[in-house]
Amino acid sequence: MADIIDPDISDYLLAHSTPADDVLRDLATETRRTYGGMAGMQISHDEGEFLTMLVRLIGARYAVEVGVFTGYSSTCIARGLGKDGRLIACDVSEEYTSMARRYWARAGVDELIDLRIGPAADTLRALPREPAVDFAFIDADKTGYPDYYAELVPRMRPGGLIALDNVLRGGNVLSPSSDSDRVVAGLNDRIVADDRVESVMLPLRDGVTLVRKLG
């Protein structure tokens, strides 16, 4: 998929965001060494800083993540929650998340994270249907996004925030050519027309939509 950010601008953005610490740097290195090109699934460091900042800004205590992989975004979210926070982290892979577990421990956030292995739609449906979630991050299989969004919105507290990653699909949403592109483009259209929420789509990396539940 095309990179929508000029590589020099990308370097500049990273150089002007709070840098990664040793834990996140080592996690990125080990992910690349272990998974090669698949390491591209990992969020970039500036996006991670953005997640930590959002979580802190809204004073989130209860968060949900859909799509853990080796744990970069979950570590960033958990760091923003503070000591009494809780993050329900959803993934289907024991293998990917075994690396995540090691880095959560190194970052000192393992106690905050409740990893649920299984299809995320099932995990979300099993959560109480109460408007209690402060922050959610969606970054898993793209064809699942509509389900994740549908299950999360009723569970968000008024003022709670959902961040959806890869909403531009490398620009393919302008002219969708795969099921994933079509599903994400369709959801983008529905979100902006959803009167339960207000939203803004940001050109951060592959596009991030912030959705705030109205109350």
Ligand SMILES: C[S@@+](CC[C@H](N)C(=O)[O-])C[C@H]1O[C@@H](n2cnc3c(N)ncnc32)[C@H](O)[C@@H]1O
């Ligand atoms: C793009 S990666 C997540 C990257 C992660 N946010 C990070 O910062 O490194 C997508 C993840 O979604 C997981 N996944 C795929 N299908 C899933 C499903 N149906 N339910 C839960 N997780 C799923 C994959 O195992 C993979 O770890």
